[in-house]
Every structure is written in C-alpha cells, then in structure tokens.
Amino acid sequence: MSRLRRVPGRDPRAGFRAEGRDCTTSVPQGLLKAARKSGQLNLSGRNLSEVPQCVWRINVDIPEEANQNLSFSSTERWWEQTDLTKLIISNNKLQSLTDDLRLLPALTVLDIHDNQLTSLPSAIKDLENLQKLNVSHNKLKMLPEEIAYLKNLKGLYLQHNELTCIPEGFEQLSNLEDLDLSSNCLSIVPASFSSLLSLIRLNLSSNQLKSLPAEISRMKKLKHLDCNSNLLETIPPELAGMESLELLYLRRNKLRFLPEFPSCRLLKELHVGENQIEMLGAEHLKHLNSILVLDLRDNKLKSVPDEITLLQSLERLDLSNNDISSLPCSLGNLHLKFLALEGNPLRTIRREIINKGTQEVLKYLRSKIKDDGPNQSGSVAETAMTLPSESRVNIHAIVALKILDYSDKQATLIPDEVFDAIKNNIITSVNFSKNYFCFRIVELKEMVSDVNLSFNKLSSISLELCMLQKLTFLDLRNNFLNSLPEEMKLLIRLQTINLSFNRFKMLPEVLYCISTLETILISNNQVGSVDAQKMRMMENLTTLDLQNNDLLQIPPELGNCVNLRNLLLDGNPFRVPRAAILMKGTAAILEYLRDRIPT
Structure with a gap:
C-alpha cells in the first residue's frame, strides 16, 4: 500500500488522523476524492493565503468519507488509490510553503507560479521524483541549496522573481532540459552552468548580465538561448561552437558587432535587433546556411553586403530603423516571405514600392538586375x-x-x-x-x-x-x-x-x-x-x-x-x-x- 509508506520525519501514527476542518471551505471534498483517483489536484485561483493541511496530508490521512462508510466499492477503496503526482496551486496569495511539502514525495509536477513566495522550504529536497517545478511570478530573492537534490528535474521555471545569484550545487541538476531565469536581477552566469549538459532551452532574458561565460559552449544539446534585454557588449567566440543551437535571441543589448557562427550549422533564428551593430560583412553570413529568421532592426547598419544571397533558406529579414541608403539588387533573388525596411534613408528604391510590401520590393530588385544586365537594350518606347x-x-x-x-x-x-x-x-x-x-x-x-x-x-x-x-x-x-x-x-x-x-x-x-x-x-x-x-x-x-x-x-x-x-x-x-x-x-x-x- 504505497499510500502508507513511511516518510522520513513524520509521525507513523499520522495515517490514522482525521482530515483537518480547514479544508471544508477552501478545498471541496469532491475535489480531494477525485485527486486520490487521478493523482492530480488543481487549486489554481482560489484566493488561498496558505496551503490547507488536508492537501499536504492527502496521501497520509484517512479520507473523511471513509469514516462515514464502512463498506467500499472497488472505486472507493481509498487505500488502493494513487499518490498525488501533480499539484497546481498557482494564482493564489501564498507567502510561504511549510516543510509539510515533504509529505508528497511522489510529486512529479509542482506549479506554484503567480503567488507571493519569498523563499522555498528546505524540504523541497524530499521531492526526489519532481520533474517540473514552476515558481515563476513570485518574489524569490534566493534559492535553497537543497534544490540541487532534485536529480530528476527536467523543467525549472523561475522567471519574474528577484533572484540575484544562483546557489552552489545548481549544476548537479544533470537532467534539466528547460531552465527559465528571465526577468530576475542576475548579473553573473556561473561557469558551472556548463555542467548542465542536458539543457535544451535556457532563458536568461531581462537580467543585468554584462557577459556570458565561455564555458556555456559546453552545452552541446542547447537549442534555444534567450539573452534579450541585458547589458551584453560582446559574445564569447566559443558560443560559435554550439553545434545544436537553433534559436539565439540577443535583442536589446549593447552589441557593436554581429558574432560569427562557423559551427552553428543548425541556427534557424538569430535576433540581434536593438543593439549598436554598425557593420554586416560576408564573414558574419557565410556560415548561416540554415537561417530562417534574421532580425537586425534598430541598429546602425549602413549597408547590406551582396553576400546576403548566401542565405538561401532565409524567410524573414528585418532591417528596419537602420542607416541603410541602398540595397543590393541580388537581395531580390532570396525567397523572402517578410522584409522590413521602414525607418531607413533608402535612396535607390521608391517609398511607394516599399509600401506595397515584401513581394513588390523583391520584384523591383530583380527587375533592376535585368535592367542593369549586359543584354539589356531598347528604349522606353520599346x-x-x-x-x-x-x-x-x-x-x-x-x-x-x-x-x-x-x-x-x-x-x-x-x-x-x-x-x-x-x-x-x-x-x-x-x-x-x-x-x-x-x-x-x-x-x-x-x-x-x-x-x-x-x-x-x-x-x-x-x-x-x-x-x-x-x-x-x-x-x-x-x-x-x-x-x-x-x-x-x-x-x-x-x-x-x-x-x-x-x-x-x-x-x-x-x-x-x-x-x-x-x-x-x-x-x-x-x-x-x-x-x-x-x-x-x-x-x-x-x-x-x-x-x-x-x-x-x-x-x-x-x-x-x-x-x-x-x-x-x-x-x-x-x-x-x-x-x-x-x-x-x-x-x-x-x-x-x-x-x-x-x-
């Protein structure tokens, strides 16, 4: 009977206590009964200021209905019903969680986003089966070191908190695949992050990062890296060695040069808008064989090189709000679905053509290739x-x-x-x-x-x-x-x-x-x-x-x-x-x- 297996630190007689009366109004008995069958309990948006004891003890105490019914059908055998594996208590008013959290060792999903938590209890380490932890949109100032015990954690969502540092031992989360630390107060990414070798998605946007550690390149499985809205002035050249990288977001930083990506053969989206990039050269483009989206808006570019035609897979190109006065006619040979040019002092292409949209601009550029060709002859009359x-x-x-x-x-x-x-x-x-x-x-x-x-x-x-x-x-x-x-x-x-x-x-x-x-x-x-x-x-x-x-x-x-x-x-x-x-x-x-x- 998995329900009654011994949990370290609890009273072995706890299983014979009746459920507390604190649940009668905040958590309907029918919801608890359904949770014992499904292993899932959703208490989102119930205006809770604390988690009722009956929730922590759902797999410990005898359910109230059992005290009222001495004969059970096959669907009511509470002692055979499943442990709680998924608990959602988001969108409430929780300011803290108690160590009673350890009474739910079977949890694989714990979602407590959109509350008012300032810390997590050390008992979090007892949730050894946890695979997804969402504590986003709270007021966390630091993480407990015990979080490193969550060896099975695959998704950790900490965005929109007040974190200023990452605790030691964090790199021990060896199975972590998805990590969101956006919208915090981080100024440093520890080099030890490189040990998160299973990481696929990493979101560091909206922090105060001035640099990235070169060791980040060791994350060979990383596909999605978001560093938008930081204070980055340069990108470590080692980043170019991330062979699995597909999406890279570097918007709203202080970059003056576009990085080169000789090893990023799978890169599909590169977003470097709202920086201070002044030059785009062939060396920046020649390795972007798989690029679909290139966002260069709101920089200081003065020209676009003819080598832009190397990007044969490109579908979206945003060049708006730069200092570009002319476009290479060869740009018309790309199969773009979206081309943004607004906010540039273009002199070689009429505004009315730009206003007609992407396909008209590309056709115009293609026509200029033909008009300028060696075999072109004839007057307007012809x-x-x-x-x-x-x-x-x-x-x-x-x-x-x-x-x-x-x-x-x-x-x-x-x-x-x-x-x-x-x-x-x-x-x-x-x-x-x-x-x-x-x-x-x-x-x-x-x-x-x-x-x-x-x-x-x-x-x-x-x-x-x-x-x-x-x-x-x-x-x-x-x-x-x-x-x-x-x-x-x-x-x-x-x-x-x-x-x-x-x-x-x-x-x-x-x-x-x-x-x-x-x-x-x-x-x-x-x-x-x-x-x-x-x-x-x-x-x-x-x-x-x-x-x-x-x-x-x-x-x-x-x-x-x-x-x-x-x-x-x-x-x-x-x-x-x-x-x-x-x-x-x-x-x-x-x-x-x-x-x-x-x-």
Whole structure:
C-alpha cells in the first residue's frame, strides 16, 4: 500500500488522523476524492493565503468519507488509490510553503507560479521524483541549496522573481532540459552552468548580465538561448561552437558587432535587433546556411553586403530603423516571405514600392538586375505600350518578369487592351492596387500566383478570385471588407493573405479551412476574438499579425499553436499578457498563455 509508506520525519501514527476542518471551505471534498483517483489536484485561483493541511496530508490521512462508510466499492477503496503526482496551486496569495511539502514525495509536477513566495522550504529536497517545478511570478530573492537534490528535474521555471545569484550545487541538476531565469536581477552566469549538459532551452532574458561565460559552449544539446534585454557588449567566440543551437535571441543589448557562427550549422533564428551593430560583412553570413529568421532592426547598419544571397533558406529579414541608403539588387533573388525596411534613408528604391510590401520590393530588385544586365537594350518606347486609355503597361515586366502591373491608375475598370497585351505570355503576378474597380481576373486563373488588390475600396470579394487555384499570395489591405466568401477555401495553395486596414470584426471563418496558410496579416481592423482551437489545426501557420484590433482577451489555448514564430498582439485593449511579456517575443507569449490553460 504505497499510500502508507513511511516518510522520513513524520509521525507513523499520522495515517490514522482525521482530515483537518480547514479544508471544508477552501478545498471541496469532491475535489480531494477525485485527486486520490487521478493523482492530480488543481487549486489554481482560489484566493488561498496558505496551503490547507488536508492537501499536504492527502496521501497520509484517512479520507473523511471513509469514516462515514464502512463498506467500499472497488472505486472507493481509498487505500488502493494513487499518490498525488501533480499539484497546481498557482494564482493564489501564498507567502510561504511549510516543510509539510515533504509529505508528497511522489510529486512529479509542482506549479506554484503567480503567488507571493519569498523563499522555498528546505524540504523541497524530499521531492526526489519532481520533474517540473514552476515558481515563476513570485518574489524569490534566493534559492535553497537543497534544490540541487532534485536529480530528476527536467523543467525549472523561475522567471519574474528577484533572484540575484544562483546557489552552489545548481549544476548537479544533470537532467534539466528547460531552465527559465528571465526577468530576475542576475548579473553573473556561473561557469558551472556548463555542467548542465542536458539543457535544451535556457532563458536568461531581462537580467543585468554584462557577459556570458565561455564555458556555456559546453552545452552541446542547447537549442534555444534567450539573452534579450541585458547589458551584453560582446559574445564569447566559443558560443560559435554550439553545434545544436537553433534559436539565439540577443535583442536589446549593447552589441557593436554581429558574432560569427562557423559551427552553428543548425541556427534557424538569430535576433540581434536593438543593439549598436554598425557593420554586416560576408564573414558574419557565410556560415548561416540554415537561417530562417534574421532580425537586425534598430541598429546602425549602413549597408547590406551582396553576400546576403548566401542565405538561401532565409524567410524573414528585418532591417528596419537602420542607416541603410541602398540595397543590393541580388537581395531580390532570396525567397523572402517578410522584409522590413521602414525607418531607413533608402535612396535607390521608391517609398511607394516599399509600401506595397515584401513581394513588390523583391520584384523591383530583380527587375533592376535585368535592367542593369549586359543584354539589356531598347528604349522606353520599346518596353511600354500606350493604350487608348492613355495608361501604360510595361511589356518588359510582362515578358521578362511575368508581372502585370496596372496599379495606381484610379481606374474603374481594366481596359480590354491590358488583357490583349498579355496574350501568349504567362503571368504569375498581378498588381491592380490603387484603383476603384471590381477586378477582372478570370482570364488568368490557370497561371497567376500573386495578386495585389490593395487600396481598391472593395466591400466584397468576387467569386472569380476563388477560381485562382495556383494563388499563393493575396494582398487585400486597405479596403472596406468585413467578410470573405466561403468559396475561398478552394484556394488550396494560398500561403500569405494580407487583410490589414479593413473592417473585420472577427477572423474570417474561411481562413481556418485553408490549411496551407503560413502568414495571416489582419492588423488595424476591429477583430474581437479568435478561435484558438481551430487555429491550432493550422499546422503551417507561422505568422499571425493581430496588432491594433479590439481583442479584450487572448485565449490561453492560443499557446498551443507551437508552430507560430511571429505572433503580434500590440495595440489591443486586453490586460494580459502584460506589455513586458509582449516585448519578449512570440516564444515568451506562447509559454505565458500555455501556463494559463485550465487543467
């Protein structure tokens, strides 16, 4: 009978005491009874100022119902029921925990985040089976040395406390895989951290670190390192030897140089925005073979090297708020899904092109490569055709770039001559932005993959659009739309849709049905809710921009959308997550939401 096995330091007669009366109001008997069967007890958000004795003694005392019933069915044999393995007492008002904690030696999960704890009891060492300990959002000033006894601990969450140092022996947590020390008062990371050889994720953001120990490179399994919002001026060159590193966050520090990463072959995301980096050279880029996201915003870069084309896997590049005056045309050969250039004194590319978005910028840069090529000849008269409407169509763009650009004409319809101009040519991209017409596009249904209908004052979408089965990119921003037709689910290749600056009050239901979607941009609308359960089924979705909407609350279940790399929520009236969480980025937001999912 595992329930009655002897626990060191307790009265052997304790098992025959009746449960204390302190539980009758704070913890319903039915909840305790269910916990004895499931091994799990959730007391989150019950306004508790202390943990009732009956909780500590749930596997020690005879349950009250046993004193009232002398015959037991198979489901009521309390002496055969399981020990408590998971205890959640988060979101309460606990200021301390007693040594009675040792009465629950079978615990594998202890979650006490969002309380007012200033310390942990030394009895924590008796929880030898503990695998996950969440003490985040408390007031801990130090950790007990006894925490080193938790040899089976895999996840330790200490973010948002007041820790100034790490206790000796901490490196003995040899099975630790996930460690969050963010938002504390740490000024030093001990070199002994290098002994945490099982560590996969390490979050040190929002501390007061001026340096990292070179020994950190010994963590050969580390995949995710977050050092955002510290005082780092340099990064130890040994960091480049971390072969398993996939995500590295160094935002909001004092870095003046971008580190080189010759051994980080698996690095997928590098975030070094909001530093003081002045130069980006080939030596900084040549080893980033697997990089998907490169964040260089808010630095002092003056140029981008041609070697940027070495980053053939790059999907997101943020260069906003630097001192860049020109871009290499070769940048257009990258397969970027997102390129941010705002806040740069660019002279070689017109503002109106930048405002049209990533794909337009890339097409423009590609066109400049061709225009500057050795075989380029002909005058404007040979590369443009004058139509009866006195509008011009760029034949060179049609033939060489497969682009039909009939934008900014303020037209109410597209002349037939425009479609005559593209006969016998394959068109993959259409730009009809800044007009006033209900578009006509059915002639292109067999080939077009990229459509721009922004700034058209559209109040509805023609079903013609739903016939474009090769469509991958759709720009509908700055219109008067408040709904999308259900027939859009036929767009089985759509990857990116831009619905910003419209009149949507909810995320269009049809979007949940388009499984290929990777990017949804729906900022600056009136969206009041999202269906987190349906969104979780969108396995390809990596970017969701919900900025400047009317979201009063963010569903915690959104935290389960683990494929999201970019979740933008600024400018909404919700109270949680707090601004400090939003500033830490998508991974921190998702973790915060997951921690608040009711169990």
